[in-house]
Amino acid sequence: MVPIKPRISVDYTENATVIRFVDEKILEEQEIQAVQESIMSVIEQSKHLNLILDFGKVQFLSSAVLGLLIRISKQIYEHDGQLRFCNINPKIYEIFKITRLTKIFDIYDDLASAEASFLHSD
Numbered sequence: 001m002v003p004i005k006p007r008i009s010v011d012y013t014e015n016a017t018v019i020r021f022v023d024e025k026i027l028e029e030q031e032i033q034a035v036q037e038s039i040m041s042v043i044e045q046s047k048h049l050n051l052i053l054d055f056g057k058v059q060f061l062s063s064a065v066l067g068l069l070i071r072i073s074k075q076i077y078e079h080d081g082q083l084r085f086c087n088i089n090p091k092i093y094e095i096f097k098i099t100r101l102t103k104i105f106d107i108y109d110d111l112a113s114a115e116a117s118f119l120h121s122d
Contacts, residue, residue, distance in 0.1 A: 007026075010042055016118055
């Protein structure tokens with residue numbers, strides 16, 4: 001059996017849980033499923049989660065990932081948490097704008113500003 005490569009890395013800062021995508025491309029259904037399972041398990045482990053999704057390495061993603069992001073957002077809010085995105089590639093950001101996801105998600109240029117935003121919210 002081939003070992004499953006981790007699709008995310010998780011770090012904990014003083015104000016947030018930071019999930020970084022480790023793949024440059026998130027295109028295949030099995031990759032998306034693995035990302036979803038990993039992120040949902042992080043969400044399930046805590047209430048009032050301040051979660052940052054760091055897209056720093058991601059250059060390409062499929063439209064199915066957009067649906068995943070909406071499901072993640074719904075899950076976060078059901079757990080009384082907050083969600084931020086950061087380090088989104090300009091081409092991917094354009095997709096977010098076209099699909100109006102920029103109106104739904106809180107998107108920051110970098111990790112520091114995403115993390116700082118939790119101090120000013122609520």
